[in-house]
Amino acid sequence: MAVYTDVAAEELADFLKAYDIGEVLSYKGIAEGVENSNYLLHTTSGSFFLTLYEKRVAIDDLPFFLGLMGHLATHGIVCPQPVKARNGETLGRLAGRPAAIIDFLEGVWPRKPNVAHCAAVGAALAKLHLAGRDFSMKRVNALSVSSWRPLFEQVGACADTVQPGLHDFLKAELDHLEAYWPRELPGGVIHADLFPDNVLFLSDRLSGLIDFYFACHDFFAYDVAICLNAWCFEPDHAFNVTKARALLGAYHRERALSEAEQAALPLLARGAALRFLLTRLVDFLNVPAGALVKPKDPLEYVRKLRFQQRVGGVRDYGVAILGPVA
Numbered sequence: 001m002a003v004y005t006d007v008a009a010e011e012l013a014d015f016l017k018a019y020d021i022g023e024v025l026s027y028k029g030i031a032e033g034v035e036n037s038n039y040l041l042h043t044t045s046g047s048f049f050l051t052l053y054e055k056r057v058a059i060d061d062l063p064f065f066l067g068l069m070g071h072l073a074t075h076g077i078v079c080p081q082p083v084k085a086r087n088g089e090t091l092g093r094l095a096g097r098p099a100a101i102i103d104f105l106e107g108v109w110p111r112k113p114n115v116a117h118c119a120a121v122g123a124a125l126a127k128l129h130l131a132g133r134d135f136s137m138k139r140v141n142a143l144s145v146s147s148w149r150p151l152f153e154q155v156g157a158c159a160d161t162v163q164p165g166l167h168d169f170l171k172a173e174l175d176h177l178e179a180y181w182p183r184e185l186p187g188g189v190i191h192a193d194l195f196p197d198n199v200l201f202l203s204d205r206l207s208g209l210i211d212f213y214f215a216c217h218d219f220f221a222y223d224v225a226i227c228l229n230a231w232c233f234e235p236d237h238a239f240n241v242t243k244a245r246a247l248l249g250a251y252h253r254e255r256a257l258s259e260a261e262q263a264a265l266p267l268l269a270r271g272a273a274l275r276f277l278l279t280r281l282v283d284f285l286n287v288p289a290g291a292l293v294k295p296k297d298p299l300e301y302v303r304k305l306r307f308q309q310r311v312g313g314v315r316d317y318g319v320a321i322l323g324p325v326a
């Protein structure tokens with residue numbers, strides 16, 4: 001989470017003069033998330049979310065992210081809408097960082113996802129992929145396979161301080177993925193970070209998707225693989241095939257996964273596990289002094305990667321080859 005960048009009350013009051021959202025009543029740093037500095041903002045007009053974008057968000061990418069959130073809403077995807085300043089801009093600058101105000105979505109992210117949550121996420125992910133097909137802006141995935149070796153080299157031998165032998169394990173996996181990564185699969189706009197903490201529920205109903213700051217163009221099935229890793233493992237690290245079947249089946253009913261996508265899923269899931277393992281390692285080894293952040297556990301993704309290395313095909317996810325949707 002983060003509060004990497006503090007915001008003084010006077011700075012905030014100044015910043016809000018450009019908006020039509022009333023006077024500040026309170027603002028508090030949010031103790032969740034690891035990428036950006038987030039504040040819950042209450043004003044005389046309502047509740048908002050103030051985000052100051054940090055190191056992993058390139059300022060030139062922000063129009064894509066903010067524009068995508070607006071586009072998806074026009075296709076019925078419930079996600080935060082950027083608040084425009086009086087000059088029509090959604091992006092400003094606060095405390096030396098690019099900053100935006102987005103509306104606050106009610107809902108709670110599931111700390112212990114169940115099978116119904118997994119089915120809801122599978123369907124929502126497919127709808128997001130379909131809704132993004134006519135989005136005009138493009139963004140290459142800055143954290144796809146070509147970015148993993150530089151991250152690995154950034155970590156280097158320090159990997160072994162986190163777990164003995166981790167450096168060689170990462171190198172072997174990287175060599176394998178670079179050699180066999182798919183060249184051609186159906187693709188488009190993906191979320192690329194749809195973890196439980198980015199999906200809100202009200203009672204049992206999915207009430208919103210948030211945190212589009214890794215959204216980009218990549219394989220749709222890669223986004224599915226990210227969700228398999230994020231939603232379908234138990235706290236004891238066991239893979240839950242019932243949850244995987246629910247997630248994949250619900251996705252497939254909204255947007256059919258081709259045979260090629262299904263065949264590629266295990267390899268994509270290895271890549272998805274390596275991607276988050278590497279960014280977690282980098283963050284774990286480089287916590288900025290004074291930042292209010294609890295880095296996420298890289299070893300969780302070592303275990304997930306080892307599981308995915310043993311997967312032989314989608315049957316290991318609890319599904320027979322998903323046939324045509326009736």
Ligand SMILES: Nc1ncnc2c1ncn2[C@@H]1O[C@H](COP(=O)(O)OP(=O)(O)OP(=O)(O)O)[C@@H](O)[C@H]1O
Pocket residue numbers: 001002030032033034035036037038049080102103104105106109193197198210211213
């Ligand atoms: N628009 C919103 N409405 C309601 N809650 C929100 C909103 N945006 C963020 N949150 C809450 O703040 C938390 C952190 O937000 P977010 O996920 O965007 O941070 P982050 O730094 O990108 O973290 P990470 O990428 O690790 O999830 C979310 O888990 C959610 O609980």
Ligand SMILES: N[C@@H](CCO)C(=O)O
Pocket residue numbers: 034035193195276279280296
């Ligand atoms: N969702 C990511 C953090 C944001 O990239 C993780 O759990 O590693």
